[in-house]
Amino acid sequence: MYKSVFAALLFGILPVSLASVENISPSIASVVIAPPAEPMVIEERLSASGVVILDLNSGQQLFGKHADVHRPIASLTKLMTALVIIENHELDEEVKIPKEAGFVEGNNAYLPIGEHFTVGDLLSALLIASANDAAYTLAVYHSGTEKMFIEEMNSRTKALGMNETRYANSMGLDNDAQWSTPQDLAWLTAFLMRYPEIRQRMGTRGTRIYSRTGMAVDIVHTHALLHADTSVVAGKTGTTDGAMQCLISVVEYAGREYIVVLLHSSHRYIDMRTILDAIESEFSLL
Numbered sequence: 001m002y003k004s005v006f007a008a009l010l011f012g013i014l015p016v017s018l019a020s021v022e023n024i025s026p027s028i029a030s031v032v033i034a035p036p037a038e039p040m041v042i043e044e045r046l047s048a049s050g051v052v053i054l055d056l057n058s059g060q061q062l063f064g065k066h067a068d069v070h071r072p073i074a075s076l077t078k079l080m081t082a083l084v085i086i087e088n089h090e091l092d093e094e095v096k097i098p099k100e101a102g103f104v105e106g107n108n109a110y111l112p113i114g115e116h117f118t119v120g121d122l123l124s125a126l127l128i129a130s131a132n133d134a135a136y137t138l139a140v141y142h143s144g145t146e147k148m149f150i151e152e153m154n155s156r157t158k159a160l161g162m163n164e165t166r167y168a169n170s171m172g173l174d175n176d177a178q179w180s181t182p183q184d185l186a187w188l189t190a191f192l193m194r195y196p197e198i199r200q201r202m203g204t205r206g207t208r209i210y211s212r213t214g215m216a217v218d219i220v221h222t223h224a225l226l227h228a229d230t231s232v233v234a235g236k237t238g239t240t241d242g243a244m245q246c247l248i249s250v251v252e253y254a255g256r257e258y259i260v261v262l263l264h265s266s267h268r269y270i271d272m273r274t275i276l277d278a279i280e281s282e283f284s285l286l
Contacts, residue, residue: 039063042278048245048265052182053275056190056250056257061183062282063275068164070179071263074238074246075107075130077172079188080153080165082127082198085138087156091120091197094212095141101133106173106240108133109219115211120197124209127201129219130237135171146170162188174242182261189248189259193234202250203234224269225249230276233257237268247272254283 040053040063051065061067094116102113109131111117117125119141125134139149146169153167165185168178192198205227206220221227223235231253238246245268251258258279265271 040278040282042274044274046262046265046271046274047267048262048271050182050261050263051271051275052186052259052261053279054186054190054259054261056193056259059190061186062258063278064182067183068181070164070181072174072178072240072243073172073180073185073263074174074240074243075132075172076180076185076236076238076246076248077167077170077178078126078130078135078238079185079192079236079248080157080167081135081138081149081170082123083188083192083195084149084152084156085119085123085142086195086197088142089119091118091123093119095119095122095137097133097137098140100140101137104132104136104171106132106171107222109217111137111217112211112215115213115215117209117211121209123197124201124204124207125217125219127198127236128204128207128221130222131219132171132173139170160188160191172238172240172243174240182263185248185261185263186259189236189250189261193250193257193259199234199250202236223247223249225272230273231279232272232276251276251279253279256283 050069050071052067053063054061096116097111097113099113107130109125109129111133122134122138125131139146143149149170150167157165162184165180168175208216208218210216222237225232231251232249233252234250236248245265247262247268249260260275262268262271
């Protein structure tokens with residue numbers, strides 16, 4: 001029920017009063033009707049076991065491969081972490097890096113313990129460098145404990161109608177109780193693109209952030225195709241043993257934008273280049 005309502009409201013299929021729709025965020029309404037799309041043809045085999053290609057302008061799903069199957073999502077988790085933070089905090093708020101952040105597993109920005117960074121800078125570390133220590137720091141800053149933050153992540157997920165998504169940590173470490181689907185992640189990414197603060201960071205190749213005392217941390221985007229000559233303009237990566245290679249890309253081509261979600265890939269950038277070729281072939285004459 002909620003999934004269909006969320007999709008309809010997000011892309012404007014239902015011009016209804018949101019006050020009457022239980023548990024749906026009031027910020028996902030629009031009134032433009034999107035017609036159904038003809039599916040794209042991708043002739044080369046993709047290594048990813050879960051794929052969605054979405055037209056961001058219309059909300060049309062152009063291609064799907066096992067789009068509703070639950071899979072681990074690695075650091076694509078951080079998109080919901082960013083949403084909870086951006087909806088509740090100002091970018092100039094200062095946050096102290098807790099000592100526990102120094103013991104977080106996985107990919108880190110090595111934020112100096114005890115230093116103060118702004119929420120905006122920690123979001124940059126989260127979305128550009130996919131830093132687990134930034135995710136943990138923001139979670140604890142917002143909720144007091146990561147456990148309480150996870151409860152809020154799941155509450156926000158339910159409110160958005162993402163019934164095929166569940167979170168167990170704020171950063172994307174493998175956990176049997178954490179999963180999503182390509183379709184849910186495509187919808188979430190489309191929703192996030194309405195936040196300039198998130199869109200800008202997901203498309204930034206690299207930057208340097210500074211603590212209050214002037215300590216510098218360099219961060220580089222983990223999406224390799226942002227550093228190449230491609231039509232990818234924003235994205236997010238994720239990699240764990242359980243999730244394998246995951247990738248979200250926002251593609252700009254011929255005046256339109258497309259969201260591509262790849263889950264459980266063994267060659268995500270080869271997959272992504274195959275999809276970029278298919279988009280160009282499909283829409284070059286439009």
